[in-house]
Amino acid sequence: MSTPPPAEVPADALAAFEAAKGFMPTHEGLALHTAAAGAAARLPGLPLLEVGTYCGRSTILLAAAAREAGTVAVTVDHHRGSEEQQPGWEYHDTTLVDPEVGLMDTLPAFRRTLHAAGLEDHVVAVVGRSPQVAAVWGKPLALVFIDGGHTDEHAGNDYEGWVPHLAQDGLLVIHDVFADPADGGQAPWRIYRRALDSGAFTEVSVTGSLHVLRRTGAGT
Numbered sequence: 001m002s003t004p005p006p007a008e009v010p011a012d013a014l015a016a017f018e019a020a021k022g023f024m025p026t027h028e029g030l031a032l033h034t035a036a037a038g039a040a041a042r043l044p045g046l047p048l049l050e051v052g053t054y055c056g057r058s059t060i061l062l063a064a065a066a067r068e069a070g071t072v073a074v075t076v077d078h079h080r081g082s083e084e085q086q087p088g089w090e091y092h093d094t095t096l097v098d099p100e101v102g103l104m105d106t107l108p109a110f111r112r113t114l115h116a117a118g119l120e121d122h123v124v125a126v127v128g129r130s131p132q133v134a135a136v137w138g139k140p141l142a143l144v145f146i147d148g149g150h151t152d153e154h155a156g157n158d159y160e161g162w163v164p165h166l167a168q169d170g171l172l173v174i175h176d177v178f179a180d181p182a183d184g185g186q187a188p189w190r191i192y193r194r195a196l197d198s199g200a201f202t203e204v205s206v207t208g209s210l211h212v213l214r215r216t217g218a219g220t
Contacts, residue, residue, distance in 0.1 A: 007037035013064035016117035022057025031207035033061040039171045040069035043142035051158045052148035053077035056113035063119040076126045079107040082149040134161025147175040155187035163220045172213045
């Protein structure tokens with residue numbers, strides 16, 4: 001496995017990424033941008049899709065790659081927060097709770113992130129649950145980035161819903177992949193192994209917990 005050379009992130013996008021609320025470390029973000037830029041160049045005109053927007057930190061890097069390639073980044077999220085972001089859990093952020101309804105709402109923060117980055121024209125934000133959106137989606141994708149809920153149910157639904165839309169030679173990127181349960185939840189690891197075991201994917205690179213695979217065959 002040879003790691004592709006990094007694609008340079010525009011200075012404005014990198015600054016916006018580093019300023020945005022979110023969990024992705026910079027070295028993994030740079031790898032995501034490299035994957036997105038490569039996929040967009042190989043499959044011109046096809047969208048780059050992200051499952052799990054949160055406040056838009058990683059969306060910035062997909063949008064920067066889309067801007068460069070003349071395509072669009074699509075990001076899908078219900079914006080009510082994943083399991084670990086709910087009250088009483090480790091990643092709960094009280095500043096993201098809508099005081100009127102008492103629920104998480106990351107959509108306003110995401111919109112502010114995109115506006116600050118100057119990338120609103122290069123992103124289509126879809127507010128909805130991943131399986132429902134995937135069921136009505138009808139266009140091939142150059143890249144699918146799975147970074148949504150980390151239960152087996154949600155990660156499995158994201159995989160089953162979106163991988164069939166990934167074009168031949170497109171990239172499947174999975175975040176928070178940990179072989180050791182002591183390091184993190186196992187649902188992303190299981191869909192990563194499912195992709196490799198299917199025979200339809202070849203691993204391209206590994207950066208921290210970010211794994212990049214290329215579709216080299218049919219199937220899921």
